[in-house]
Amino acid sequence: MKIIETNNLIKRFDGVHAVDRLSIGIEKGQITGIVGPNGSGKTTLIDLLSGVLEIDGGEIIIDGTKKISRLLPHQVSLYGITRTFQNVRLFEQMTVLDNILVAETERNVFGSFFEGHAQCHYKTAEEVLRKVGLLENKNRLAVSLSYGQRKLLEIARVLAMKSRIYLFDEPFAGLFPEMRKIISSIIQELKRENKTVILVEHDMGLIRELCEHILVMDEGKLLAQGDPGSVLGKREVIEAYLGR
C-alpha cells in the first residue's frame, strides 16, 4: 500500500524546475532511498512533502485519499510526518533535553501551559538520548555539541516525535563510522516497527544496505526506480552521476 504519492508535483525557483512533474509512490513500512546528483531536487522534494515549501503544481496524497498539498508544516505533522534537515537545524540555545522535550509535549497552545505526563515525557526523552549516546550531555546547550553529536540529536528529536513517516535528509553526511552505525541501526529499527522511512543519501553502500526500493532523481524528474541492485547499475543512472 502506498502511504505517500505525488502526482505531477512541480516546484520552481525563479523559473527553474527544481521538481518537475514528479509522480512517485512510497510504500508503507519500507525504507525508500532517494538518490541523485547534487541539484537533482531531492531536498526540495523533502521540503515539499513536509510542507516547508509550497508546491507550484500537482498534488501530494497521503494514505491513498488525503490531499496534503496545500497544508502548512504544522498541519502536515498531524499526519505523522516528521523530518531531519540536510544542514542540521537544532534549537541552538536550548539544552539537549529541551530539544527532545519540545518534540513530545502538548501542541495545543492553552494545553501547553500545563506539563501533563511530565514523567512520561522525561522517560521517553532519556530513552531516545540513550539510544543515540547523548544522555550524559542532556544538560548541555545544543550549540556546544560537536557536528556528529548535533546530527545524532536531530535524529533523537525526530524519534521522540513517534511519527509514522520519517524523512531523513542525508543523515550520515560527515559522520564517523561509529555514529553511522548508530543511525543505521535506528533506521533499521524503525523499519522493524513498520514505520515508513524516506532516506536521501549519497553513500551507495548505505543505500544498498538499508533500502528496499530506491528512486533516482535527475533535474527534478524521476530517472529510475526499483530495487537498489538493479537500478544503480543502469546506464542512465551512472551517466546522471558521472555526467554524460
Place this chain on the structure above:
Amino acid sequence: MEYLIHLGILFAVYAILGMGLNLVVGYAGLLSVTHAAFYGIGAYTTAILLTKSGVGFFGALVLGIAIATAVSLLIGVVLSRFKGDYYALGTLGFNTIVFGAFLNWKNLTQGSLGIPGISRPELFGINFTNNFNFLILALIFLILAYSVARFVANSPFGRVLKAIREDETVISVFGYDALHYKLVVFVISAAMAAVAGSLFASYITFIDPSGFRVAESMFILAIIILGGLANLRGSLLGAFFLILLPEVMRFVGFPSDIEAQMRQVVYGVILILLMLYRPQGLIGEYKL
C-alpha cells in the same frame, strides 16, 4: 525615605513592564518596540475611569487589562505573521499610532494637556494615598507579575517560545502553530504592561501622552537587554539599575538644562557597550 519609596514604586512598575516584554523579546525572540502602547492603554483606562466615572481603581485595572488584551489580540493577529525586522517595524508603527491616539483623541484623553487628578486606590479601608502603602501594593503586583511570568516561562509553553525564537520553521515541522504561540505571549505581555500602566497612573496622579511614546518602549527594551534576555531576574536587575541610574547621575553634576538629554545619551552608550561586550546582558540566557 519618601524618595526611596518613590524609587521603589517606580522600580516595581518598570520591573513588571520588563518581565512582560522579556517574555516576548527574550523568550520568543520577537523584537517588540510597542510595550509603551499597552502601558499607556492601562494608564489611560485607569486615568479616564478614575476621573470621569465612579469606577474604582481595581475595576479600572481589570478594564485596562481587558482593553489591552483586546487591542493586543487584534494587532497581534497581524504582527504574529511577521518575524525579524518586519516584526520590529510593525510594533514600532503600532506604538506610533497609539501615541497619536493619546495625543489627538482630545475628547477622551485631553491630548497634550494630559489627565490630572487621578485618585489613589482604596481597599478594605486601606488608603493608598500614603506612599508607603502604595509601595506595598506595587510590590504585591510585582510578585504576582513575577509569578505569572515565571509560570509562563517554565511551562512547556515557555519551552515552545524558546524554540520559536531559535527556529520557527523547525518548530512548525514538529506540529506547533507558531502563530498562536506568538499571539498568546504578546497578549500576556500586553496585559502585564496594562497592570504597570494602571499602577503608574494612579501613583503619579497625572498622565500625558509623552510617557508612552516609542522612546519609552526603547527604555523598557534597554531594561531587559541590560538585565538579560530570557531571564526574569534579569528584568528585575535591569529595572533596578536603570531606575537608579538618574540618581547616580546627579552626582556627576551635569548642568540642569541638559541633564535629561544626558540621561538619554548615557542610556544609549550603555546599550552600545552591552551589544559590544556583553550582548546577553548581565545575567541573560540569550543574545539578540
